[in-house]
Amino acid sequence: xxxxxxxxxxxxxxxxxxAKFPRFAADCYVIDLEDGTPAAEKAAARDGLAALVTGLxxxxxxxxxxxxxxxxxxxxxxxxxxxxxRCDIDGVVIPKLxxxxxxxPALHGLRRREREAPRESPRFIVGGIESIAGVAxxxxxCAADPALAAVYFGAEDLASELGARRTPEATEVLYARxxxxxxAKAARIMAIxxxxxxxxxxxxxxxxxxxxxxxxxxxxxCLLPRQLAVAHRVFSPGVDELAHAxxxxxxxxAALARGVxxxxxxxxxxxxxxxxxxxxxxxxxxxxxxxxxP
Amino acid sequence: xxxxxxxxxxxxxxxxxxAKFPRFAADCYVIDLEDGTPAAEKAAARDGLAALVTGLxxxxxxxxxxxxxxxxxxxxxxxxxxxxxRCDIDGVVIPKLxxxxxxxPALHGLRRREREAPRESPRFIVGGIESIAGVAxxxxxCAADPALAAVYFGAEDLASELGARRTPEATEVLYARxxxxxxAKAARIMAIxxxxxxxxxxxxxxxxxxxxxxxxxxxxxCLLPRQLAVAHRVFSPGVDELAHAxxxxxxxxAALARGVxxxxxxxxxxxxxxxxxxxxxxxxxxxxxxxxxP
Amino acid sequence: xxxxxxxxxxxxxxxxxxAKFPRFAADCYVIDLEDGTPAAEKAAARDGLAALVTGLxxxxxxxxxxxxxxxxxxxxxxxxxxxxxRCDIDGVVIPKLxxxxxxxPALHGLRRREREAPRESPRFIVGGIESIAGVAxxxxxCAADPALAAVYFGAEDLASELGARRTPEATEVLYARxxxxxxAKAARIMAIxxxxxxxxxxxxxxxxxxxxxxxxxxxxxCLLPRQLAVAHRVFSPGVDELAHAxxxxxxxxAALARGVxxxxxxxxxxxxxxxxxxxxxxxxxxxxxxxxxP
Numbered sequence: 001x002x003x004x005x006x007x008x009x010x011x012x013x014x015x016x017x018x019a020k021f022p023r024f025a026a027d028c029y030v031i032d033l034e035d036g037t038p039a040a041e042k043a044a045a046r047d048g049l050a051a052l053v054t055g056l057x058x059x060x061x062x063x064x065x066x067x068x069x070x071x072x073x074x075x076x077x078x079x080x081x082x083x084x085x086r087c088d089i090d091g092v093v094i095p096k097l098x099x100x101x102x103x104x105p106a107l108h109g110l111r112r113r114e115r116e117a118p119r120e121s122p123r124f125i126v127g128g129i130e131s132i133a134g135v136a137x138x139x140x141x142c143a144a145d146p147a148l149a150a151v152y153f154g155a156e157d158l159a160s161e162l163g164a165r166r167t168p169e170a171t172e173v174l175y176a177r178x179x180x181x182x183x184a185k186a187a188r189i190m191a192i193x194x195x196x197x198x199x200x201x202x203x204x205x206x207x208x209x210x211x212x213x214x215x216x217x218x219x220x221x222c223l224l225p226r227q228l229a230v231a232h233r234v235f236s237p238g239v240d241e242l243a244h245a246x247x248x249x250x251x252x253x254a255a256l257a258r259g260v261x262x263x264x265x266x267x268x269x270x271x272x273x274x275x276x277x278x279x280x281x282x283x284x285x286x287x288x289x290x291x292x293x294p
Numbered sequence: 295x296x297x298x299x300x301x302x303x304x305x306x307x308x309x310x311x312x313a314k315f316p317r318f319a320a321d322c323y324v325i326d327l328e329d330g331t332p333a334a335e336k337a338a339a340r341d342g343l344a345a346l347v348t349g350l351x352x353x354x355x356x357x358x359x360x361x362x363x364x365x366x367x368x369x370x371x372x373x374x375x376x377x378x379x380r381c382d383i384d385g386v387v388i389p390k391l392x393x394x395x396x397x398x399p400a401l402h403g404l405r406r407r408e409r410e411a412p413r414e415s416p417r418f419i420v421g422g423i424e425s426i427a428g429v430a431x432x433x434x435x436c437a438a439d440p441a442l443a444a445v446y447f448g449a450e451d452l453a454s455e456l457g458a459r460r461t462p463e464a465t466e467v468l469y470a471r472x473x474x475x476x477x478a479k480a481a482r483i484m485a486i487x488x489x490x491x492x493x494x495x496x497x498x499x500x501x502x503x504x505x506x507x508x509x510x511x512x513x514x515x516c517l518l519p520r521q522l523a524v525a526h527r528v529f530s531p532g533v534d535e536l537a538h539a540x541x542x543x544x545x546x547x548a549a550l551a552r553g554v555x556x557x558x559x560x561x562x563x564x565x566x567x568x569x570x571x572x573x574x575x576x577x578x579x580x581x582x583x584x585x586x587x588p
Numbered sequence: 589x590x591x592x593x594x595x596x597x598x599x600x601x602x603x604x605x606x607a608k609f610p611r612f613a614a615d616c617y618v619i620d621l622e623d624g625t626p627a628a629e630k631a632a633a634r635d636g637l638a639a640l641v642t643g644l645x646x647x648x649x650x651x652x653x654x655x656x657x658x659x660x661x662x663x664x665x666x667x668x669x670x671x672x673x674r675c676d677i678d679g680v681v682i683p684k685l686x687x688x689x690x691x692x693p694a695l696h697g698l699r700r701r702e703r704e705a706p707r708e709s710p711r712f713i714v715g716g717i718e719s720i721a722g723v724a725x726x727x728x729x730c731a732a733d734p735a736l737a738a739v740y741f742g743a744e745d746l747a748s749e750l751g752a753r754r755t756p757e758a759t760e761v762l763y764a765r766x767x768x769x770x771x772a773k774a775a776r777i778m779a780i781x782x783x784x785x786x787x788x789x790x791x792x793x794x795x796x797x798x799x800x801x802x803x804x805x806x807x808x809x810c811l812l813p814r815q816l817a818v819a820h821r822v823f824s825p826g827v828d829e830l831a832h833a834x835x836x837x838x839x840x841x842a843a844l845a846r847g848v849x850x851x852x853x854x855x856x857x858x859x860x861x862x863x864x865x866x867x868x869x870x871x872x873x874x875x876x877x878x879x880x881x882p
């Protein structure tokens with residue numbers, strides 16, 4: 001599965017917005033039955049899900065298509081899952097995961113669907129870690145099942161529960177954001193970074209995306225179409241970075257051939273770990289859509 | 295119980311300073327048998343406790359009144375607790391908590407006192423998390439007993455044990471300060487932030503208080519009377535914040551009535567979590583003493 | 589054992605560089621069979637280890653002498669350990685520790701060596717915590733055995749595994765760097781801070797060393813001889829700090845003699861914890877090589 005650089009949401013009760021998905025290149029589309037859809041509209045939106053997905057599948061989406069169900073603690077959870085897995089989707093997104101057992105109904109549906117209609121690329125789950133209990137149990141959650149392909153870190157919900165106040169530097173969530181990242185990577189799954197709700201401040205989005213990428217996040221929640229290109233750029237290697245990685249690999253291999261395992265390359269001491277990172281950069285730059293990164 | 299925005303200390307061996315408590319509006323007063331009272335004075339200070347409390351109760355204190363006993367590992371702990379619970383206090387403060395079992399003697403005294411002299415607002419314990427072992431066991435400590443109403447994070451003692459050096463930005467304790475906050479909030483108890491020992495630097499106190507508040511802390515240790523007003527201001531919603539919260543709630547409710555669950559409100563994407571935070575702000579602004587916040 | 593302010597590496601396949609150890613004053617020298625030595629040279633370098641150590645022991649080294657073996661998961665680990673403990677070294681350095689059980693072969697060799705050739709200052713192990721699993725299990729690793737005298741935090745390897753990008757502020761590893769420090773100090777062992785691979789940027793090294801010291805680290809990995817003096821200066825008390833500590837101790841003792849346990853000393857509220865820190869500063873300043881600190 002390709003890294004998810006962007007998780008792009010539209011409310012399930014807004015058929016007009018969902019229908020626009022093919023216009024925008026995202027790595028993962030999310031039809032949102034949860035926060036985006038008001039309580040009074042949730043049942044109707046769930047009933048309309050199949051039609052939305054059928055409509056979207058008539059076009060070609062460049063990324064995978066998912067449905068975000070309501071949180072496990074809600075009355076909607078099981079019905080949302082049933083409705084979602086009846087559609088031709090690639091995965092489900094489960095918000096506010098707090099206990100690995102909450103995954104069971106989603107895994108049950110996923111496995112039945114895989115048996116009934118097997119595919120080359122298996123269906124998957126994305127979990128939201130966005131509560132105190134979620135952060136506290138991030139290790140168990142991330143390692144719960146191989147079908148969990150990614151988790152996203154939800155800073156807004158967490159901050160609300162903590163009584164924290166969001167700042168542009170996001171120092172207030174650095175601990176939780178780092179812990180979720182570390183546990184996701186320990187479980188060898190993808191980590192998707194927090195949304196930026198200041199929808200008119202594009203430079204804030206870009207700085208926050210860069211900070212998330214520095215931590216090791218693979219991608220970011222995108223609330224607006226114009227955030228997609230920024231996310232794809234930030235979460236792909238830049239041309240300078242790629243050229244540097246290629247030069248480093250060449251220099252290191254030449255040094256190894258001379259029996260030298262540590263080199264001074266352009267002012268930095270380079271050994272095994274830096275070589276591995278350079279090789280990863282070259283691999284990531286080969287993804288679709290990453291070619292135009294500056 | 296009202297949130298504790300300020301934990302205000304005076305040494306138990308300084309009857310003159312304790313007697314001044316009624317002059318200063320604090321949310322929680324602490325007569326300190328621990329660090330504030332030298333070892334040679336501790337026994338005498340403990341003997342004088344009842345007179346101090348009786349004297350204070352002749353006046354009206356706007357906040358709750360507590361006694362800080364010496365740390366559980368000390369020879370004074372049990373005697374301090376016995377003396378404290380004999381007085382007409384609202385709670386005890388226990389420094390350097392490292393093991394939930396250390397709470398037992400304090401809970402024993404508290405329960406006996408509640409049986410003998412029941413009150414409408416139950417007596418409570420505030421625990422200090424200010425050592426490596428305390429931070430490491432913060433989860434178990436915060437969840438140990440419903441009578442534990444709050445914990446405070448003590449950066450000075452922790453830094454001393456770690457060999458850390460305090461800086462104005464407090465990056466050196468961000469991990470521990472975040473962990474204590476997270477565990478306190480997971481246990482649904484109050485979290486009170488570190489002291490600022492630079493007693494002549496008021497702007498440092500205010501910046502540090504704001505940083506603690508951004509993390510989600512409810513209040514702050516105050517070493518000086520003039521820190522109280524700053525703490526109350528910082529840990530209460532400001533008038534702009536309150537007005538913003540009220541506008542947001544109104545706009546969101548209007549949108550919900552139209553079947554829309556996510557709105558663009560003054561440049562931010564607003565959904566459920568932000569609504570909840572706004573409602574909390576309005577509730578907090580109704581506390582005594584918070585009205586004058588700028 | 590004296591605090592290790594500097595962990596100074598030279599590749600085991602570079603006899604010329606190892607032979608220069610006596611020219612440079614380091615607290616701990618490391619002959620590196622791991623990252624510094626290319627795979628093709630590792631077996632030969634291991635065979636040459638005894639000669640290198642014998643050569644070094646003809647001179648007087650101001651610090652302790654160790655060998656870094658290859659990581660426990662590698663084919664070289666057991667043979668490296670056997671070769672290392674046959675030499676007259678003070679300890680071994682084990683990179684990429686992830687599980688306390690990985691220490692067993694190293695401890696077996698150490699104990700046999702201690703039986704066969706007992707010494708006044710016991711031989712020791714330094715462990716590298718530089719992977720996701722290492723950081724996640726830092727508590728168990730640091731407390732695994734009394735022979736583990738220190739751990740170092742390796743940010744480069746960790747960042748590579750996380751897909752993180754190193755920044756000058758190192759915010760991306762603050763969580764892991766803080767966790768390793770806290771667990772090392774909880775186990776009462778030394779903590780040695782990350783390397784700086786920007787070998788031409790001396791001010792970066794100094795800022796990073798200061799940040800590590802503020803967190804509570806005892807010393808730092810040094811990749812270049814000229815980093816040694818900087819590390820020793822940063823990780824020793826400065827003359828101002830020392831003078832301040834001495835004044836504080838004097839003032840506090842005078843206050844205690846008057847029955848006062850908390851004093852306002854040069855603008856800061858001083859009590860027990862600050863006294864303890866001042867006393868530690870005075871003790872550290874007495875180490876060899878620390879006298880010239882500015």
